[in-house]
Amino acid sequence: MQNPVQDEQDHLATFYATLDRERERTDGRLRDEQVAGTRNRQALHQRDGRIRDLNARLARLNAAEEGLCFGRLDDEAGEVLHIGRIGLHDDDYEPLLVDWRAPAARPFYIATAVENHGVIRRRHIQTRLRKVVDIQDEQLDLDRTAPGASQPGRGVVGEEILLSALNTKRTGTMESIVRTIQADQDRIIRSELAGILVVQGGPGTGKTAIALHRAAFLLYTHRDQLEKRGILVVGPNSTFLKYIGQVLPSLGEDGVRLVTVAELYPDLIATRPESPEAAEVKGRAAMANVIEKAVADRQWLPAEPIEVTVDRTVLRLDSSVCGDARARARARGLTHNQARPFFGKDIIDALTCQYADIIGADPLGGENLLDEYDLEELRKEVVAEPAVKNLLQRLWPLLSPQDLLVDLYGDEERLATAAPQLSPLDREHLLRYGDDWSPADVPLLDEAAELLGDDGRDAARERADRARAIAYAQGSLDVLTGSGSTDFDEDEESEVLTAKDLLDAESLAARYEADDDRTLADRAAADRRWTYGHVIVDEAQELSPMAWRAIARRCPLRSMTLVGDVAQTGAAGGGTSWQQALVQTFGDRWRLAELTMNYRTPAEVMDLAGHVLSEVDPAAKAPESVRSTGVKPWHEEVPPADQAQYVSKVAREEVQHGQVGVITSRSRLELVQEAIGGGDDITVLTVAGAKGLEFDSVLVVDPDGILIESPRGLRDLYVALTRCTQRLGVIGPLPPVLRDAPAWDDRTAGTHQPGSDLAG
Ligand SMILES: Nc1ncnc2c1ncn2[C@@H]1O[C@H](COP(=O)(O)OP(=O)(O)OP(=O)(O)O)[C@@H](O)[C@H]1O
Numbered sequence: 140m141q142n143p144v145q146d147e148q149d150h151l152a153t154f155y156a157t158l159d160r161e162r163e164r165t166d167g168r169l170r171d172e173q174v175a176g177t178r179n180r181q182a183l184h185q186r187d188g189r190i191r192d193l194n195a196r197l198a199r200l201n202a203a204e205e206g207l208c209f210g211r212l213d214d215e216a217g218e219v220l221h222i223g224r225i226g227l228h229d230d231d232y233e234p235l236l237v238d239w240r241a242p243a244a245r246p247f248y249i250a251t252a253v254e255n256h257g258v259i260r261r262r263h264i265q266t267r268l269r270k271v272v273d274i275q276d277e278q279l280d281l282d283r284t285a286p287g288a289s290q291p292g293r294g295v296v297g298e299e300i301l302l303s304a305l306n307t308k309r310t311g312t313m314e315s316i317v318r319t320i321q322a323d324q325d326r327i328i329r330s331e332l333a334g335i336l337v338v339q340g341g342p343g344t345g346k347t348a349i350a351l352h353r354a355a356f357l358l359y360t361h362r363d364q365l366e367k368r369g370i371l372v373v374g375p376n377s378t379f380l381k382y383i384g385q386v387l388p389s390l391g392e393d394g395v396r397l398v399t400v401a402e403l404y405p406d407l408i409a410t411r412p413e414s415p416e417a418a419e420v421k422g423r424a425a426m427a428n429v430i431e432k433a434v435a436d437r438q439w440l441p442a443e444p445i446e447v448t449v450d451r452t453v454l455r456l457d458s459s460v461c462g463d464a465r466a467r468a469r470a471r472g473l474t475h476n477q478a479r480p481f482f483g484k485d486i487i488d489a490l491t492c493q494y495a496d497i498i499g500a501d502p503l504g505g506e507n508l509l510d511e512y513d514l515e516e517l518r519k520e521v522v523a524e525p526a527v528k529n530l531l532q533r534l535w536p537l538l539s540p541q542d543l544l545v546d547l548y549g550d551e552e553r554l555a556t557a558a559p560q561l562s563p564l565d566r567e568h569l570l571r572y573g574d575d576w577s578p579a580d581v582p583l584l585d586e587a588a589e590l591l592g593d594d595g596r597d598a599a600r601e602r603a604d605r606a607r608a609i610a611y612a613q614g615s616l617d618v619l620t621g622s623g624s625t626d627f628d629e630d631e632e633s634e635v636l637t638a639k640d641l642l643d644a645e646s647l648a649a650r651y652e653a654d655d656d657r658t659l660a661d662r663a664a665a666d667r668r669w670t671y672g673h674v675i676v677d678e679a680q681e682l683s684p685m686a687w688r689a690i691a692r693r694c695p696l697r698s699m700t701l702v703g704d705v706a707q708t709g710a711a712g713g714g715t716s717w718q719q720a721l722v723q724t725f726g727d728r729w730r731l732a733e734l735t736m737n738y739r740t741p742a743e744v745m746d747l748a749g750h751v752l753s754e755v756d757p758a759a760k761a762p763e764s765v766r767s768t769g770v771k772p773w774h775e776e777v778p779p780a781d782q783a784q785y786v787s788k789v790a791r792e793e794v795q796h797g798q799v800g801v802i803t804s805r806s807r808l809e810l811v812q813e814a815i816g817g818g819d820d821i822t823v824l825t826v827a828g829a830k831g832l833e834f835d836s837v838l839v840v841d842p843d844g845i846l847i848e849s850p851r852g853l854r855d856l857y858v859a860l861t862r863c864t865q866r867l868g869v870i871g872p873l874p875p876v877l878r879d880a881p882a883w884d885d886r887t888a889g890t891h892q893p894g895s896d897l898a899g
Pocket residue numbers: 301304305314316319320321324340341342343344345346347348349703704738739830831832833861
């Protein structure tokens with residue numbers, strides 16, 4: 140019998156040969172399509188669609204190069220199935236390699252000795268470039284005494300591969316876990332598309348990894364449904380988005396847009412810093428009513444009659460006339476800007492009538508002397524009068540969301556009228572001048588945009604889109620004129636573009652809307668009203684009720700995956716239970732899945748973090764660490780004045796263990812950053828910046844400061860302590876919650892290399 144490594148190497152060679160062939164074929168078809176001349180509009184349109192599909196296919200084939208095949212299942216009937224990053228078949232359409240997302244691949248992730256799904260052996264295949272370097276087998280038949288038999292009850296699939304993946308030094312960016320997805324994670328990844336799935340899990344339980352693999356799974360399984368609308372992934376900050384940015388492309392998927400809440404509003408940079416108190420007020424659900432009232436307040440009803448002069452004739456606009464016009468405009472159920480012309484027309488009509496009464500009055504007391512034509516002329520005069528325009532702008536102004544908020548935030552009186560339900564102190568948090576925006580402003584701008592409607596910018600954008608489509612169509616027509624002059628037969632005549640057609644790029648453009656050459660993510664980013672096929676929110680516990688409203692608007696189908704940990708909530712406006720976080724926007728229309736195994740943080744570190752979690756919530760259960768390293772956390776009570784220098788020295792020493800994260804209080808951040816300076820292997824962050832990230836070694840500096848700087852300081856400390864994959868050091872005076880923990884070691888004691896034991 141052949142050596143199993145060699146056996147797998149032979150299989151692998153076949154898979155790569157097929158991949159290469161498939162790539163060449165796709166590349167060839169792509170080139171053919173690109174040079175093919177066609178004169179039929181419909182055919183041109185279809186050709187562009189095919190080019191798009193072929194490009195996507197090529198990207199998927201290229202992404203599969205690394206680690207193409209990683210698993211094998213042998214069933215009771217002697218059938219063999221190889222599992223890989225992509226599905227491949229031979230020339231007779233017999234499957235060679237099964238995509239990890241296909242139903243047939245599922246037992247690879249969930250089969251156990253107790254429930255083996257017909258599988259008697261699971262093989263993990265490790266490759267480097269195109270070579271098999273190792274294989275590990277798990278026997279799943281019921282003979283548990285057999286060598287290598289999977290141990291029932293441990294609940295870990297592919298123990299060795301998993302531990303080796305977890306013990307590998309971090310690279311600074313998240314990587315795919317496709318080879319080692321665990322059964323409880325697989326259930327979530329493959330959960331149905333419809334509805335809102337909330338995934339609650341403690342630190343390191345793989346929520347982010349799962350959310351991204353779920354996106355890849357959904358795109359594979361429901362490609363037709365999701366490809367056109369795309370998937371939106373919302374993360375807590377841009378560092379985090381960079382950290383996770385490569386996972387989906389590495390799985391061959393790019394129909395996904397990654398954003399923070401601050402980037403949800405098109406063409407807006409929301410980076411203005413603001414206090415957590417102000418952000419909290421802006422995030423409250425009550426702000427929806429405040430914005431609504433602020434819009435209504437801009438439909439002004441003057442208490443006294445207003446005079447306006449048209450060509451030296453003084454006209455009077457009574458409050459009751461304004462009131463009637465406003466009521467009629469409001470009753471139309473339109474947005475503020477859409478209703479404005481109707482209001483304006485009523486006011487102009489009223490002024491024109493008055494004007495005509497005065498101008499056309501018969502001095503002899505007879506009927507008005509003006510006819511229809513004269514009336515129309517007077518009306519034009521009224522409309523053109525700048526004083527009337529100004530008056531209309533005061534009574535019912537054309538408003539952008541930015542205008543509305545600048546005026547609201549900058550005017551105490553306006554704030555008091557629009558937000559009587561807020562306390563004076565809360566309103567003070569809102570009061571400010573200027574037109575730069577913070578992340579917490581974005582959902583408010585979005586809310587305002589819904590109520591105000593287009594102020595002309597959307598129309599301008601649509602004109603720009605149309606111009607782009609025309610330019611694109613013109614480009615296609617240019618190709619036609621360049622390539623086609625001779626060889627089409629007579630029968631095609633009616634289908635063929637004539638010279639007249641060639642001039643008509645505009646009408647062709649209408650057919651080309653779907654052929655916008657921007658990526659889906661770019662098109663979605665430019666369109667505030669874009670709705671996605673599925674929305675994934677990571678660190679979902681941080682979102683305010685107003686942010687939830689903005690996100691819900693982008694997914695009317697309510698097909699969402701929300702992952703987070705309510706014990707890690709740092710934002711003052713975030714949720715500390717899913718019920719509380721979601722009820723206002725989604726009621727109880729969501730289902731919950733929980734993860735309980737921690738793949739990141741070693742047991743020794745979790746022992747310490749668990750003390751903090753018990754203070755956060757005595758009923759909460761810390762996730763169980765899957766492994767133990769034998770390295771306990773260490774602590775050094777360095778006085779505040781010396782901390783920055785000390786950290787700088789220790790961080791440089793820790794680099795030998797891999798990526799180092801220094802997490803400190805907001806007040807110490809600058810000092811520590813200055814002391815450490817630049818460097819690729821050391822990152823200095825506050826807890827908010829470290830959300831969702833991980834490092835081989837973490838130094839938590841000024842734990843007391845972290846604790847007292849925020850009303851959610853305990854949760855912040857919990858987050859900081861759970862960012863490491865190997866080593867944790869804490870520097871500075873300890874708060875009582877850490878002082879009493881028995882989990883400490885000397886700094887020097889923990890210098891041995893991390894081990895790879897399963898915990899427990
Ligand atoms: N099945 C798995 N196989 C290999 N690695 C895994 C697996 N599950 C999780 N991990 C790894 O564990 C680490 C933590 O995962 P992830 O960041 O997704 O956790 P999280 O639940 O989002 O954590 P947090 O809430 O603390 O941000 C990552 O390095 C991830 O790659």
